[in-house]
Amino acid sequence: MIPAVDLQEIAHVYVTDRGASLAVEGIQLQVHPGEFISLVGPSGCGKTTILSMIAGLLKPAKGTVKVHGQTVKGPSPEVGYMLQQDYLFPWLTIMNNAWIGLELTGRLHAESRKFARDLLEEMGLGDSGSLYPHQLSGGMRQRAALVRTLAPDPSLLLLDEPFSALDYQTKLQLEDLIVKTLKDRHKTAVLVTHDLSEAIAMSDRVVLLDRNPGRIHQVFEVPDRIRAAQPFFAREEAGFNELFRKIWKEMEIIGGKE
Ligand code: ADP
Numbered sequence: 001m002i003p004a005v006d007l008q009e010i011a012h013v014y015v016t017d018r019g020a021s022l023a024v025e026g027i028q029l030q031v032h033p034g035e036f037i038s039l040v041g042p043s044g045c046g047k048t049t050i051l052s053m054i055a056g057l058l059k060p061a062k063g064t065v066k067v068h069g070q071t072v073k074g075p076s077p078e079v080g081y082m083l084q085q086d087y088l089f090p091w092l093t094i095m096n097n098a099w100i101g102l103e104l105t106g107r108l109h110a111e112s113r114k115f116a117r118d119l120l121e122e123m124g125l126g127d128s129g130s131l132y133p134h135q136l137s138g139g140m141r142q143r144a145a146l147v148r149t150l151a152p153d154p155s156l157l158l159l160d161e162p163f164s165a166l167d168y169q170t171k172l173q174l175e176d177l178i179v180k181t182l183k184d185r186h187k188t189a190v191l192v193t194h195d196l197s198e199a200i201a202m203s204d205r206v207v208l209l210d211r212n213p214g215r216i217h218q219v220f221e222v223p224d225r226i227r228a229a230q231p232f233f234a235r236e237e238a239g240f241n242e243l244f245r246k247i248w249k250e251m252e253i254i255g256g257k258e
C-alpha cells in the first residue's frame with residue numbers, strides 16, 4: 001500500500017541573516033491512508049516545519065516528501081492545511097469563505113458549491129452562511145475554517161494546533177467533530193498539538209519529537225480500545241492514563257536534555 005505521507009530522511013535548515021539553523025533532521029515517517037497521527041514535542045522542535053514541508057510550502061534541504069507516492073513540489077488541492085488562527089476573510093460571508101479555496105483554484109461550480117453548503121450544514125453552521133466571521137464564536141469560526149479546508153475535498157489534512165485558541169469545552173466538541181468527519185470520509189490527518197491528552201484521544205499513533213533540531217524520539221501506538229472511542233470518551237478508556245504517563249516520562253527526559 002502506498003503511504004499517504006512518506007517522509008524519507010528529511011531535514012530542513014532555515015537561513016537567516018544571523019546564519020543557518022537546522023530545524024529538523026533525519027525525519028523518517030510513513031502515514032497510512034486513513035490514519036490519524038499526532039506530532040508532539042517541545043516548542044520550537046520543528047512540528048510546523050514538518051507540516052509546511054508536507055504541504056509543499058517549504059522545500060526540504062535534504063530528503064524527499066511524498067504524498068500518495070508523488071514527490072511534493074508545491075501546494076496541492078489534495079492537501080488541506082488548518083491553523084490555530086482561522087484566517088477567515090472578515091469581508092466575506094461564511095459561505096463565501098467556505099467557497100474561497102474552490103474559487104481560487106477555478107473549481108467553483110454547482111456541484112462543489114453544494115458540497116461546501118452540505119459541509120456547512122453538517123458542521124452545524126447551516127444557518128450561518130450569510131453571517132460574517134466577526135458575528136461567530138471562536139468555535140464556530142474554527143468549524144467554518146474546517147469547512148473551508150474540506151471544501152476542495154483534500155485526501156490529507158494537516159492540522160496545526162487548531163484548538164489551542166478555544167475554551168476547553170469547545171475544544172473537546174471540535175475534537176469529536178473532526179475525528180468523526182475525517183474517519184467517516186477516510187481522510188488521512190497529521191495533527192500538531194501541545195496537548196498530550198488530545199494527541200492520544202484523537203490519534204492512531206503519537207509521534208514524539210526531540211528538542212531542536214527535531215528528530216523522531218519515539219512513536220507510540222494508541223491501543224485499539226482508545227482509538228475506537230470518540231476522543232471525549234477515549235480519555236476514560238483503560239490504558240489511557242498509562243500511555244499518557246509513558247509519553248509524559250519521555251517528554252520529561254527530552255525537556256531536561258541540553
Ligand atoms: P514548532 O512548530 O515545533 O514550535 P517550528 O517548526 O515552528 O517549531 O520551528 C522549528 C525551529 O525553526 C525553531 O527553532 C524556530 O525558531 C526555527 N524557525 C521556524 N521558522 C523559522 C523561520 N521562518 N526562520 C528562521 N527560523 C525559523
Ligand code: MG
Binds near residue numbers: 047048049
Ligand atoms: Mg508550531
